Amino acid sequence: MNTETTNIASSNKMTTRNVDVFYGEKQAINGVSIDIDMENVTAFIGPSGCGKSTFLRTMNRMNDTIPSCRVTGEITLDGEDIYAPSMDVVQLRARVGMVFQKPNPFPKSIYDNIAYGPRIHGLASGKDELDQIVEKSLQRAGLWNEVKDRLNESGTALSGGQQQRLCIARAIAVDPEVILMDEPCSALDPIATAKIEELIHELRGKYAIVIVTHNMQQAARVSQRTAFFHLGTMVEYGDTSEMFTNPQEERTRDYITGRYG
């Protein structure tokens, strides 16, 4: 156990230390310390309102858009403090991509949805390269075969599951290092959910992936590491198989066995 912890620490992509999050006077997150690595998919589980989504959004500073929100503690990406004044938020969000609960493609063509990120960051040197990025991103998101003949159609015309994969492709297109997924399957049917989960498996290793879910089976299926949140604190963090078979904490056991939540 001890050796494994140091092993994980060596490949940490993101670390958080004693992170508190406040909404005005109200404290939403209380002293969370966690390490995210490249090799494993990390799942945040917990009952509704436990702060797991709030915590996820502090990791690419999406909570900056909420004026009353305040973050203390330290969150680093490759050892760099992301809340330091020298950190460029726009670049940070390109490096730490995000997929949202509800599929939110731009009301533009499928092509433009993917090409938008590379365009604003100047990642393609020409039209041909942009075409390549679009194709590669869609292929990685497992959507290429379904949409390759209708790249000019609106992204909003796709089905819910396809839209969510389009959003994942959009996040991939700017070549992020970390992908944060905020309950990406909660608005999808079981078949679409299965496809997304399959996709997460395939993306593992290429990107550090953090997924928030309140579906424990999903956490068990897609993740290697799991963090259990309850009432704004992180109760337990460890290997997923360990967590689901032999939880260390009483509250984790109660939640996993369906006593509450």
Place this chain on the structure above:
Amino acid sequence: MNNPASPASSETAMIGSRSTDWHGEAMQKRIARRYAAERRFKYLGLSAIVISSLFLAFLLFVMIGNGIKGFSTTQVAVPIDFASATGGASPDQIRGEDAERALNSLDISGIVNTAIEIEYGADAADIFTENSWTDVRDALLSNPDMIGENTTVWLTAKSEIDRAAKDDTDEKFEALYAKLKDAGKAQSGFNWGFLTGADGTDPARVGIWGALKGSIITMLVTLALAFPVGVLAAVYLEEYAPSNRITDFIEVSINNLAAVPSIIFGLLGLVVFLSWLELPRSSALVGGLVLALMTMPVIVIAGRNSIKSVPPSIREAALGVGASPVQVVFHHVLPLALPGIMTGTIIGMARALGETAPLLMIGMRAFLTSPPQGLTDPSTVLPVQIYLWSDEVNRGFVEKTSAAIIVLLIFLLTMNAFAIYLRNRFETRW
């Protein structure tokens, strides 16, 4: 079950004091009452639409009925032997740059008045105005060869003759017109002068182009100022401004500004633009500035509402791939909000186009016989022109007033149609 008083059924089928028997008589009555209410409401709505359409039809009927006459004119023939009257002036004399001066030295006015005197004698003063000869000057300028010919020119008749041709007027002019008509010396035609000229004293010779051009210039100034400033203010207030007391105060002020009576904007323009900044009085520039002040709050309010209605998920999506706040606004929020902003702009501009009171305050009611040539030239606008003409004593201005209203309505509809076309083009991108 049918008997609500029965104690057995009250245990099982009743939740309140009335029977829940859906097929019972009492229930059928309630259903019939509901249907009647629905029907009543439908007919009320229908009658409201019929009444408003009738008003609109009445307005259009009266306006077009009166105004259409304003677009025609009556001309009376005058034979003139230019060759002998000018003593053999050659067409080359009145060509080129000095044409106007050369014409003036030929005393065209005298020639025409003599010709009129010869042809109509004592009636001349009743048929023509002292300005009728200018038609000949204009004709000569466009066709110098006429100077060597013995020809018949058609001169715009006095307004009284024109009205005798169209509807009832004094018996004297009716008789005179009948005489001219029988002799084949009077003709009616489309009044091109009305579409190309400016204000004047004789209703038969006035034109609307001066006011129309003034309106177009004023509206362009208004749009160029109110649209960008209004949209940028809306974007800043919605997307950037921190929510505090100052923002609240600004928001309340803008809402109040939209409700301020327009004449007060005129007074403001009078003090600020004319007295302090000493901009040219009566100019389209100042008119546009005043109307822009009036239109801006409308655009800000409409803009804020439509920016607010852009789903937050789109902003999050853009931020999530690393778009900067400015990129979020210009790539995503504004394109989606544009149709709503355009609607607000149409409403604001339509209101500005029909505005009279504030423009009177800054002197746009001047009597102008030539169209404005630029931003700083004295000019007037359509609604002010309508107001001025409706105030004239001469009966001939009645039809001109209605004709001007038709021109104003056509301008308004054209402007709105263009804006709606633009709006629909942007809407399909959604």
